[in-house]
Amino acid sequence: xxxxxxxxxxxxxxxxxxxxxxxxxxxxxxxxxxxxxxxxxxxxxxxxxxxxxxxxxxxxxxxxxxxxxxxxxxxxxxxxxxxxxxxxxxxxxxxxxxxxxxxxxxxxxxxxxxxxxxxxxxxxxxxxxxxxxxxxxxxxxxxxxxxxxxxxxxxxxxxxxxxxxxxxxxxxxxxxxxxx
Numbered sequence: 001x002x003x004x005x006x007x008x009x010x011x012x013x014x015x016x017x018x019x020x021x022x023x024x025x026x027x028x029x030x031x032x033x034x035x036x037x038x039x040x041x042x043x044x045x046x047x048x049x050x051x052x053x054x055x056x057x058x059x060x061x062x063x064x065x066x067x068x069x070x071x072x073x074x075x076x077x078x079x080x081x082x083x084x085x086x087x088x089x090x091x092x093x094x095x096x097x098x099x100x101x102x103x104x105x106x107x108x109x110x111x112x113x114x115x116x117x118x119x120x121x122x123x124x125x126x127x128x129x130x131x132x133x134x135x136x137x138x139x140x141x142x143x144x145x146x147x148x149x150x151x152x153x154x155x156x157x158x159x160x161x162x163x164x165x166x167x168x169x170x171x172x173x174x175x176x177x178x179x180x
Contacts (some may be wrong), residue, residue: 010144030163070089070091070094071087071089071090071094072088072089073085073086073087073098074087074094077176078114078173080110081110081113081176081177082105082110082112082114083113083116083173084098084102084113084114084115084116086098086103086115086117086120087119087120088119088122089120089121089122089123090120090123090130091123091124091126091127094130095126098130098134099130102134102137104111106138110143111138111142111143112138113134113138113143114146114147114148114170114176115145115147117129117147117148117150117154118151120153121153122153123154127162128158128161128163131145131147132163132166132167135166135167144168144169145168146167146168146170146176146180147167147168147169148169148171148172148176149170150167150169
């Protein structure tokens with residue numbers, strides 16, 4: 001027996017990924033009749049000369065000048081260590097900022113780096129990959145990168161991914177400086 005599809009249940013179905021479009025589909029597609037679907041010849045507004053451009057008033061561009069404001073990095077020194085206190089979100093948009101700060105310190109000769117992650121509020125897979133890449137870069141020149149104060153969300157993510165074994169962690173910055 002087939003289940004009846006109502007307008008409400010149809011709205012709950014996941015929509016297929018549409019390459020090249022972002023934002024809600026009602027902002028970027030012409031509707032074809034009562035079906036509410038784009039049909040043959042319906043313009044997305046993305047091709048020149050095929051209709052008016054889409055209304056992007058409801059679209060939020062996630063890559064912009066405010067992204068760096070989501071991650072704040074304070075660099076301190078406890079010789080021979082450089083301590084990076086990360087505050088905010090470490091993700092695909094903000095990881096290049098960490099990479100730039102790290103590169104500046106690395107080129108200045110700091111090969112022992114402590115990432116104080118106690119104030120991170122979010123870290124995605126790109127942020128984790130960045131930490132692993134920076135650790136490998138330190139190790140290539142005989143240096144070391146460790147994490148301090150990994151707790152809460154980050155500790156859970158490291159545990160779930162198995163990366164708690166790949167990234168050396170300490171409870172405090174003081175303990176990290178004493179044991180590295």
